[in-house]
Amino acid sequence: TNAAVHLVFDSFNCRLEFINSFFKLVASEPDQDSPQFHYNLGLAYQRCNQFEEAVDEFKAAVEGIEDQVDCCIRLADCSMALNRFEEAQAVIGRALKFEDLSEEQKMGLVYQSGLIYKAMGDTKSAVKVFKKIYATNKNYKSVGMHIKELTSQ
Numbered sequence: 001t002n003a004a005v006h007l008v009f010d011s012f013n014c015r016l017e018f019i020n021s022f023f024k025l026v027a028s029e030p031d032q033d034s035p036q037f038h039y040n041l042g043l044a045y046q047r048c049n050q051f052e053e054a055v056d057e058f059k060a061a062v063e064g065i066e067d068q069v070d071c072c073i074r075l076a077d078c079s080m081a082l083n084r085f086e087e088a089q090a091v092i093g094r095a096l097k098f099e100d101l102s103e104e105q106k107m108g109l110v111y112q113s114g115l116i117y118k119a120m121g122d123t124k125s126a127v128k129v130f131k132k133i134y135a136t137n138k139n140y141k142s143v144g145m146h147i148k149e150l151t152s153q
Contacts, residue, residue, distance in 0.1 A: 035064030051078040
């Protein structure tokens with residue numbers, strides 16, 4: 001019962017935080033149909049675990065937002081939270097085709113792809129992706145831990 005009370009309280013706080021963020025956003029954003037507005041609204045939904053709404057907002061933002069890579073990663077995260085792994089992988093695949101990606105951005109997208117494969121239960125593909133990253137940069141995020149964890153199963 002104590003845990004249930006905390007869960008309700010956390011949910012209430014998140015909704016309250018969302019409402020406050022939303023009103024600040026509306027007040028500060030003159031163009032409420034801009035990519036930046038949709039992106040910020042997507043962030044607010046994502047923080048409150050309202051992933052369906054977040055997906056819609058990130059989709060509305062991705063074509064016109066300055067940092068398309070970050071938007072795609074967030075869109076993939078939300079799709080994963082909804083167990084839409086193929087959709088998440090498609091978003092990452094599309095982002096990998098963006099022009100002028102830095103090596104760091106490419107690495108982040110490939111890493112995200114590995115996380116998606118891992119969440120899907122596709123151990124073979126996840127290990128392949130993580131080993132590719134490890135060969136380039138063995139200290140990248142927790143790639144070594146993922147390889148160890150997946151190969152010891």
